[in-house]
Amino acid sequence: MSSLIEVRSLVKRFGAKIVLRQLNFHVETGEFVALLGPNGAGKTTFLRILASLARPSLGEVWVAGFRLPQQAAHVRRRLGVVSHQPLLYGDLSAEENLRFYGRMYAVKDLEARIHEVLELVGLVARRRDLVRTFSRGMQQRLAIGRAILHDPDVLLLDEPHTGLDQDACDMLDGVLRQIAGQGRTVVMTSHDLARVEDLASRFDVLTGGRITASQPADGLPRDGLLAFYRQALESQRSLQGATR
Amino acid sequence: MLQKPKLLTVLDVAAIASFLAATGLVFFYAPLERVMGAVQKVFYFHVASGWVGMLSFAVAAVVGVIYLIRKDLKWDSVGVAAVEIGIAFTLINVITGAIWARPIWNTWWTWDPRLTTATIMELVYFAYLMLRSGIEEPERRARFGAVYAIIGFLSVPLTFFSIRLFRTIHPVVIGSNDPGAMGAFDMTPRMTQVFLFSLVAFTIVYFDLLWHRIRLGKLAERVESLRLKLQA
Amino acid sequence: MSGLTPFISAMSAVIWKDLRAEWRSREVISAMLVFALLVILIFNFALDLQPNVRAGISSGVLWVTLAFAGTLGLNRSMAVEKDRGCLDGLLLAPVDRAAIYLGKAFANLLFMLLVALIVLPVYGILYNTNLLIPGLLVVILLGSEGYVAVGTLLSSMAVQARTRDILLPILLFPVAVPVVVSAVKATGGYLAGLGWEEIQPWFTLLVVYDVIFTSVAFMVFDSVVEE
Numbered sequence: 294m295s296s297l298i299e300v301r302s303l304v305k306r307f308g309a310k311i312v313l314r315q316l317n318f319h320v321e322t323g324e325f326v327a328l329l330g331p332n333g334a335g336k337t338t339f340l341r342i343l344a345s346l347a348r349p350s351l352g353e354v355w356v357a358g359f360r361l362p363q364q365a366a367h368v369r370r371r372l373g374v375v376s377h378q379p380l381l382y383g384d385l386s387a388e389e390n391l392r393f394y395g396r397m398y399a400v401k402d403l404e405a406r407i408h409e410v411l412e413l414v415g416l417v418a419r420r421r422d423l424v425r426t427f428s429r430g431m432q433q434r435l436a437i438g439r440a441i442l443h444d445p446d447v448l449l450l451d452e453p454h455t456g457l458d459q460d461a462c463d464m465l466d467g468v469l470r471q472i473a474g475q476g477r478t479v480v481m482t483s484h485d486l487a488r489v490e491d492l493a494s495r496f497d498v499l500t501g502g503r504i505t506a507s508q509p510a511d512g513l514p515r516d517g518l519l520a521f522y523r524q525a526l527e528s529q530r531s532l533q534g535a536t537r
Numbered sequence: 538m539l540q541k542p543k544l545l546t547v548l549d550v551a552a553i554a555s556f557l558a559a560t561g562l563v564f565f566y567a568p569l570e571r572v573m574g575a576v577q578k579v580f581y582f583h584v585a586s587g588w589v590g591m592l593s594f595a596v597a598a599v600v601g602v603i604y605l606i607r608k609d610l611k612w613d614s615v616g617v618a619a620v621e622i623g624i625a626f627t628l629i630n631v632i633t634g635a636i637w638a639r640p641i642w643n644t645w646w647t648w649d650p651r652l653t654t655a656t657i658m659e660l661v662y663f664a665y666l667m668l669r670s671g672i673e674e675p676e677r678r679a680r681f682g683a684v685y686a687i688i689g690f691l692s693v694p695l696t697f698f699s700i701r702l703f704r705t706i707h708p709v710v711i712g713s714n715d716p717g718a719m720g721a722f723d724m725t726p727r728m729t730q731v732f733l734f735s736l737v738a739f740t741i742v743y744f745d746l747l748w749h750r751i752r753l754g755k756l757a758e759r760v761e762s763l764r765l766k767l768q769a
Numbered sequence: 770m771s772g773l774t775p776f777i778s779a780m781s782a783v784i785w786k787d788l789r790a791e792w793r794s795r796e797v798i799s800a801m802l803v804f805a806l807l808v809i810l811i812f813n814f815a816l817d818l819q820p821n822v823r824a825g826i827s828s829g830v831l832w833v834t835l836a837f838a839g840t841l842g843l844n845r846s847m848a849v850e851k852d853r854g855c856l857d858g859l860l861l862a863p864v865d866r867a868a869i870y871l872g873k874a875f876a877n878l879l880f881m882l883l884v885a886l887i888v889l890p891v892y893g894i895l896y897n898t899n900l901l902i903p904g905l906l907v908v909i910l911l912g913s914e915g916y917v918a919v920g921t922l923l924s925s926m927a928v929q930a931r932t933r934d935i936l937l938p939i940l941l942f943p944v945a946v947p948v949v950v951s952a953v954k955a956t957g958g959y960l961a962g963l964g965w966e967e968i969q970p971w972f973t974l975l976v977v978y979d980v981i982f983t984s985v986a987f988m989v990f991d992s993v994v995e996e
Binding site: 605636660672673685687689696698 | 903919922923926927929930931932933936939940942945946947950951954970971974977978980981985986989992993995996
Binding site: 308309310426 | 674676758766
């Protein structure tokens with residue numbers, strides 16, 4: 294198993310509705326993969342399966358050498374997840390939230406690590422403030438802090454820029470670059486093509502329940518992402534049209 | 538296509554036949570009870586439906602455990618069927634209990650352990666249906682149903698003991714020779730025969746209905762998936 | 770057992786988290802308390818309770834109050850997790866889900882006991898009844914434990930359904946009958962000054978219920994929270 298994340302013939306159904314069909318996907322260590330696709334394509338479902346929050350109906354999912362869902366407990370230790378909900382307790386302060394998650398993840402030298410993380414996401418000054426007083430941008434930054442607290446190998450982000458203004462997005466991107474630069478592997482879903490273009494090392498398109506196009510950042514011309522994305526959606530549409 | 542299996546048709550015939558036979562036995566073969574008279578004959582179907590009600594909930598609980606282990610949705614459809622039919626038979630049990638109670642104790646309702654427990658059991662299973670109706674996803678619905686069926690079934694004996702400790706005026710039918718217990722009576726051999734036959738008849742009817750209900754569930758699922766295919 | 774320390778560590782992390790968050794807002798406790806006192810008030814008029822009220826009625830009123838207030842607490846405790854997606858946060862942690870169950874259940878128990886601790890003296894003053902009998906306090910503990918054990922499991926199901934708020938009482942009350950009946954009778958027994966031989970069967974029922982249902986809930990909690 295050479296890839297850090299390996300997905301083969303993944304099928305996910307909810308009752309009679311099939312959301313992911315025979316999806317194949319792989320990520321090497323250190324890659325930053327942007328997962329693009331229209332709403333309802335199944336990006337969130339896919340990310341939840343990778344995060345061990347949902348079970349595959351059929352197929353194989355391997356993360357860091359462990360099989361999901363059977364070895365989910367081992368995988369969770371190595372995963373950091375940021376979803377569009379902050380996963381933070383409003384009535385606790387920033388550092389109390391981190392302390393709680395730190396204990397759940399059995400993080401060593403917790404206090405030092407908390408300080409380190411707060412510095413990284415630029416929230417040291419607000420460490421004692423209750424999270425419900427935070428703006429959405431600050432909550433997202435803290436959420437990322439929570440996600441990397443236990444030093445995971447893999448970071449999964451589900452549309453983290455949602456609801457953030459320009460400044461907050463820029464701050465978030467700064468944090469993301471720093472984290473990714475530390476050798477972590479990142480899979481991020483997004484609608485914001487402009488932002489993602491500067492961050493990711495590879496772009497995959499998920500439509501019709503599977504990955505239909507993949508493009509490394511190297512081979513892409515400047516501002517070429519939009520064209521690539523449109524092209525991918527077009528060919529998928531015509532493919533679906535042809536099979537009817 | 539789901540053809541109706543031959544065995545099911547045989548079961549249908551057996552169910553109808555045994556039910557008619559049981560009714561005949563109750564009215565023409567079983568003796569008239571000394572003290573209570575004709576109303577005592579309710580007893581045969583009252584206990585039989587109570588027995589089937591309990592059996593059905595036990596089935597739902599067992600099938601729930603199997604589902605949680607195997608995660609095969611077909612066990613869930615058995616569970617739903619068992620609960621629905623259990624609700625119906627328990628209702629018959631409670632109503633026939635009231636019919637029996639009225640002339641004997643001069644009241645429609647008695648807070649005695651068996652009746653109260655049966656009613657609470659009924660409420661548990663209504664709650665089961667309400668829980669299921671609040672959940673869209675089939676797999677989650679099945680899981681929750683299974684868990685609640687298990688919890689519900691486990692609570693029933695404890696409910697019974699707690700209420701029995703609380704108070705008792707229900708007739709102790711099987712075996713007690715105490716003439717002081719109002720409404721109690723000894724069973725003559727004929728009565729015993731009719732009683733056992735009714736139990737068997739109701740059990741056959743139960744499995745017949747269960748099978749039909751499971752088939753109904755399967756057909757409904759097929760319709761649903763065909764509809765989704767058409768929509769896609 | 771190498772897995773025990775992280776298990777207990779996770780469980781206590783959850784308990785502390787719930788206690789600390791509640792301490793900040795005090796929403797749940799105050800809602801439970803106000804509700805409990807309102808229920809006692811309503812019972813006062815509905816049953817026309819006299820100052821020296823009978824033991825049987827006192828215990829009934831008490832337990833109905835605790836049961837209803839308890840439902841409030843159970844609902845809120847799980848709603849907090851569900852609404853901000855925090856349940857996912859808990860499920861992502863590399864800990865046994867059963868530790869999460871025990872943590873939540875224990876926190877819920879503490880809340881219910883706290884409410885009982887305040888309601889008992891208040892009721893005692895209003896109706897000139899001494900409720901601070903040691904045996905009675907044990908009954909409160911055992912009864913609350915059973916109620917909360919099942920309630921925590923059922924509220925984690927109810928919170929995921931559409932009809933979440935009304936669903937919990939509908940699910941909980943029928944299966945909680947043995948606890949409530951036993952707790953009421955045992956409490957009434959102590960208030961009426963009955964001997965141990967008469968109260969003991971109720972104690973047995975309470976303990977049996979607590980053991981069975983806490984174990985079952987512990988075992989099936991995982992199935993209920995996973996997707």
